[in-house]
Amino acid sequence: MDIRKWEDFIDQEKERGVNLAILIGGEPTLCLDRVEAFYKRLSTFCATNGLIKIPRDRFPDMMLGISLWGGEEDEKILRGKDTFTVSSRNYEGDPNVYYLYTLTPRQIGKIESVIRKIRNVGLKVHMQLLSNDEGVDGFYWKPEELNDLRSEMDDVLGKYPDTVISCKYYHEIITTGKMFARSFGWGECPSVTEPLDNRNPRPKRLIEFIRWASDLTTMHRCCTSETRDCSTCKDGAAHMSWVMVNKRAHMRTTKDLQNWIEVYEMFAKLYQFIPW
Numbered sequence: 616m617d618i619r620k621w622e623d624f625i626d627q628e629k630e631r632g633v634n635l636a637i638l639i640g641g642e643p644t645l646c647l648d649r650v651e652a653f654y655k656r657l658s659t660f661c662a663t664n665g666l667i668k669i670p671r672d673r674f675p676d677m678m679l680g681i682s683l684w685g686g687e688e689d690e691k692i693l694r695g696k697d698t699f700t701v702s703s704r705n706y707e708g709d710p711n712v713y714y715l716y717t718l719t720p721r722q723i724g725k726i727e728s729v730i731r732k733i734r735n736v737g738l739k740v741h742m743q744l745l746s747n748d749e750g751v752d753g754f755y756w757k758p759e760e761l762n763d764l765r766s767e768m769d770d771v772l773g774k775y776p777d778t779v780i781s782c783k784y785y786h787e788i789i790t791t792g793k794m795f796a797r798s799f800g801w802g803e804c805p806s807v808t809e810p811l812d813n814r815n816p817r818p819k820r821l822i823e824f825i826r827w828a829s830d831l832t833t834m835h836r837c838c839t840s841e842t843r844d845c846s847t848c849k850d851g852a853a854h855m856s857w858v859m860v861n862k863r864a865h866m867r868t869t870k871d872l873q874n875w876i877e878v879y880e881m882f883a884k885l886y887q888f889i890p891w
């Protein structure tokens with residue numbers, strides 16, 4: 616609860632070379648003094664459910680990613696309420712906000728209607744895939760569903776290029792879990808907390824990445840839940856980073872390098888290193 620401890624922690628992280636803070640879950644906007652401690656010191660991205668409107672006079676250009684799990688009915692089933700109505704009212708037209716739309720097998724065939732709603736409130740969207748950590752029936756991915764999903768993601772990117780922040784290579788990587796002949800998983804994951812990374816040989820990875828718990832002492836394995844199975848992990852940021860840290864593998868052909876650059880551009884937009 617002592618804000619000075621947070622400030623000291625952030626200063627130490629900066630000394631370690633950290634240049635980007637990603638604040639996620641439970642709900643960071645419940646503790647705005649802590650969010651502000653980061654925002655004043657570092658490039659800061661905050662993931663939120665969008666139900667609390669952050670004051671823009673205090674955080675003028677902080678990038679927010681608002682979680683979204685589908686259309687009205689699906690949101691009610693999965694989250695108990697239709698959060699879009701509230702979050703879109705809070706952030707309509709905000710240039711530093713995008714929806715982080717988690718696709719589940721139930722979203723197949725429905726994505727375009729959700730994207731259109733987001734476009735109509737003047738916001739952007741980035742898509743990621745559900746990893747079924749809780750083992751809920753009906754929410755496991757089947758290979759044919761992932762194929763269909765990939766075409767649908769490509770389709771909405773083509774139709775709404777000013778709204779969807781993505782690229783086709785990201786869709787390929789996230790739906791197949793393959794990069795060239797390599798499979799995503801523990802042996803390849805770039806987003807493992809550095810001091811806990813005992814892999815040998817070590818794959819290419821994010822430099823000095825640590826996922827801290829809110830006690831500022833505990834380190835977690837990676838940015839997802841402790842119990843997640845790496846072999847079925849669909850974490851979007853980890854897949855995106857997987858491509859980015861493997862630059863040299865993408866230097867064999869012009870197309871490979873273009874793919875790599877497109878993923879990097881997508882990342883740079885999502886974390887405010889370049890404009891939309």
Ligand code: SF4
Pocket residue numbers: 800801804805806807836837838839843844845846848849850853
């Ligand atoms: S669960 Fe996913 S993000 Fe975490 S270590 Fe495994 S593969 Fe990486």
